[in-house]
Amino acid sequence: xxxxxxxxxxxxxxxxxxxxxxxxxxxxxxxxxxxxxxxxxxxxxxxxxxxxxxxxxxxxxxxxxxxxxxxxxxxxxxxxxxxxxxxxxxxxxxxxxxxxxxxxxxxxxxxxxxxxxxxxxxxxxxxxxxxxxxxxxxxxxxxxxxxxxxxxxxxxxxxxxxxxxxxxxxxxxxxxxxxxxxxxxxxxxxxxxxxxxxxxxxxxxxxxxxxxxxxxxxxxxxxxxxxxxxxxxxxxxxxxxxxxxxxxxxxxxxxxxxxxxxxxxxxxxxxxxxxxxxxxxxxxxxxxxxxxxxxxxxxxxxxxxxxxxxxxxxxxxxxxxxxxxxxxxxxxxxxxxxxxxxxxxxxxxxxxxxxxxxxxxxxxxxxxxxxxxxxxxxxxxxxxxxxx
Numbered sequence: 001x002x003x004x005x006x007x008x009x010x011x012x013x014x015x016x017x018x019x020x021x022x023x024x025x026x027x028x029x030x031x032x033x034x035x036x037x038x039x040x041x042x043x044x045x046x047x048x049x050x051x052x053x054x055x056x057x058x059x060x061x062x063x064x065x066x067x068x069x070x071x072x073x074x075x076x077x078x079x080x081x082x083x084x085x086x087x088x089x090x091x092x093x094x095x096x097x098x099x100x101x102x103x104x105x106x107x108x109x110x111x112x113x114x115x116x117x118x119x120x121x122x123x124x125x126x127x128x129x130x131x132x133x134x135x136x137x138x139x140x141x142x143x144x145x146x147x148x149x150x151x152x153x154x155x156x157x158x159x160x161x162x163x164x165x166x167x168x169x170x171x172x173x174x175x176x177x178x179x180x181x182x183x184x185x186x187x188x189x190x191x192x193x194x195x196x197x198x199x200x201x202x203x204x205x206x207x208x209x210x211x212x213x214x215x216x217x218x219x220x221x222x223x224x225x226x227x228x229x230x231x232x233x234x235x236x237x238x239x240x241x242x243x244x245x246x247x248x249x250x251x252x253x254x255x256x257x258x259x260x261x262x263x264x265x266x267x268x269x270x271x272x273x274x275x276x277x278x279x280x281x282x283x284x285x286x287x288x289x290x291x292x293x294x295x296x297x298x299x300x301x302x303x304x305x306x307x308x309x310x311x312x313x314x315x316x317x318x319x320x321x322x323x324x325x326x327x328x329x330x331x332x333x334x335x336x337x338x339x340x341x342x343x344x345x346x347x348x349x350x351x352x353x354x355x356x357x358x359x360x361x362x363x364x365x366x367x368x369x370x371x372x373x374x375x376x377x378x379x380x381x382x383x384x385x386x387x388x
Contacts, residue, residue: 006062007068032080035076040108064290080110083113084108086114086233087158087159087230091103098214114152115151119150121146121148127162129382130164131164133163134178143186143211145205146203153182157183162178162227168378170377190205235303282309285305285309301363307356308356312353315347
């Protein structure tokens, strides 16, 4: 099937299967799982993932064709965004064959929901300062600690957990990555409310949570390199949107603004052109990264540039829409309300804009790195976060 036919078939399938709006009846998570199962069975979940582990084994061309088909649909797949964009690709890249065999297909088919457990109250942008401990106990590891700002944890079956396993080495060298069962009795999930009054994030507490060593991802004390893989996938998936669609439903989109504002004003037209240019530049940059990935060249730190571009684009778009809509845009119930509430989060989640600029400067532009006093100091000797 050529790409044009592939895209047409995807559009037809989406028209038949994507719900027209949120259903008030029933369990939204159950409905999302049902949609993911149908998406997978139709061949549109895990399009570029290896067929050996349950993916479709196709190319970035089919992925882009499906993304184009899905552009004007709102796919009910948010609960699976962490698994599809971050934890799943990490398991494909760094997991064992047994882990891939066990986890990838159920993830792609929506049978299991995943979350990512990195940030802590005292370790946000400086994730390597985390203090959640994992201590060896025979064939198991016992985890105690706290994580925060965790999306979809209240629905998650599994989480990708970064924990400290060695305090006698510098902070980046004493971390290990694990797959943790979120239904373990020692795992407590508590919701956190954001400025909109909704609970999009959670804090997680681990009390003597046992994890079998077979659920360790990568080598002991080499978790930072696995975390870097996850973060790279996270930034790429955030910038690319992970196929979430819904462009037509965004009241701050270029198309929506053109329909609702006075485009006879040349200053307004100038700003809409600026929004178009920024959006198009990010789309082309993401396409270039995707093409390089398909050719076997992993984007590396340039994924941070894509994430930074998206965060700045979203803030610009939100500010522009607010100015054009006027003071009523901040009134409760206005269509722009959800956009305004979530826009600042993109400048924080997945790494702040300041951290992204540091990464781009250091690893892409080869500028001198910022001075670091903790590079060779054992973690137990550092005064970081909440550590006394």
